[in-house]
Amino acid sequence: MMESKSFPGNVDSLDSLREYVGERAQQAGLAKKPTYALKLAVDEIATNIILYGYQEAGLEADFTVLSEITEQALIVILEDIAAPFDPLARELPDSGDLTKSLEDREIGGLGIYLTINGVDEFSYEYLNGKNRNKFVMKIAST
Amino acid sequence: MAFQIESVVGEQVARLTLHGELDSLSARVFQTEIEKIANQPIEALVLDMEDLSFMSSAGLRVLIYSKQKIGPKLAIYIVKPQELIVDTLTKTGLQHSVTIVDQYPV
Known part of the structure; x- marks a missing residue:
């Protein structure tokens, strides 16, 4: 069963977002x-949505976390408008x-790099006027 | 957990103790602390991370910013970071530009 929870699109939401993802991970x-x-x-992608998708565009909106625990995986989808x-x-x-070295680094791209490297599957689609960022973590079989 | 930071700035060493979770909200607080010391002749930046339980790329960006702002000669010591934060530093190659230690002075 897909669970849905919305958060206000500002950086103050990141803390409760991580806590919620942590709860779902524990359940899984x-x-x-x-x-x-x-x-x-999830924090990295949500940060991009909040800072660039919403704040930079002058948009005040919520974003939604959809999540589902199956036998094989925990699936989390971030949806924004x-x-x-x-x-x-x-x-x-x-x-x-x-x-x-640090002094020669360009600041940027690290968040998405960590995202893709950290989860088992990451995918993106634009559907019905919404960005959908999907994260899949496989559940180790016992 | 709410983010907290304490700074002790000496003549050549600035020591910052970070607690809680470092995300793009709390990274602003961290960056403000760095800006405060940026015009001082600091040779070593010591970041005590034993109680830091989360760090996103926003935190990494402040590390990069520190070196760029204070200067390439700045030595950055990270004291007792948690394993998952070491993973992030390693994956992004930043562990080559900082020194991870169990205590400071080493």
Whole structure:
């Protein structure tokens, strides 16, 4: 059964968003490390939605977390009504960027890099006027 | 957990103790602390992270900002970071630009 919860589109929501994702991860029986990785991934994408999708565009709106626990996985979908934005379309830092010293670093792209690296599956679609960022964490079989 | 930060700024060393969760909201507080010390002749920035339980890329950006703002000679020490935060530093290659230690002075 899909569960749905909405949050106001500002950075004050991030704390309660992570707490909620943590609760769902616990219900799904995820271990500590994948739970942290999922919280981090959801936090990163939600931050982009809030800062760029909403605030930069002068849009005041909620975003919604849809989640479902199946036998195989915990599925989390972030839905927002900002302009279409595909996080996978931007260029990710490559190995050359990641070995640069701090003073030569460009600030950006790390959040999406951590997202994609942290979850088992990440996908994006724009559907019915909404951005849908989908995260899948597989549940280890016992 | 709410984010908290304490700063002790000496002649050459600035020591910041971070508690709670560092996300794009709390990173603003962290960055403000860095801005306060940016024009001082600091040689080492010591970040005590034992009680920091979460750090997003917003926190990483403040680390990058620190080095760029204070200068390339700045040594950044991260004291006792939790394992999952070390993972983030490692994945993003930032562990090469900071020194992870169990205590400071080392």
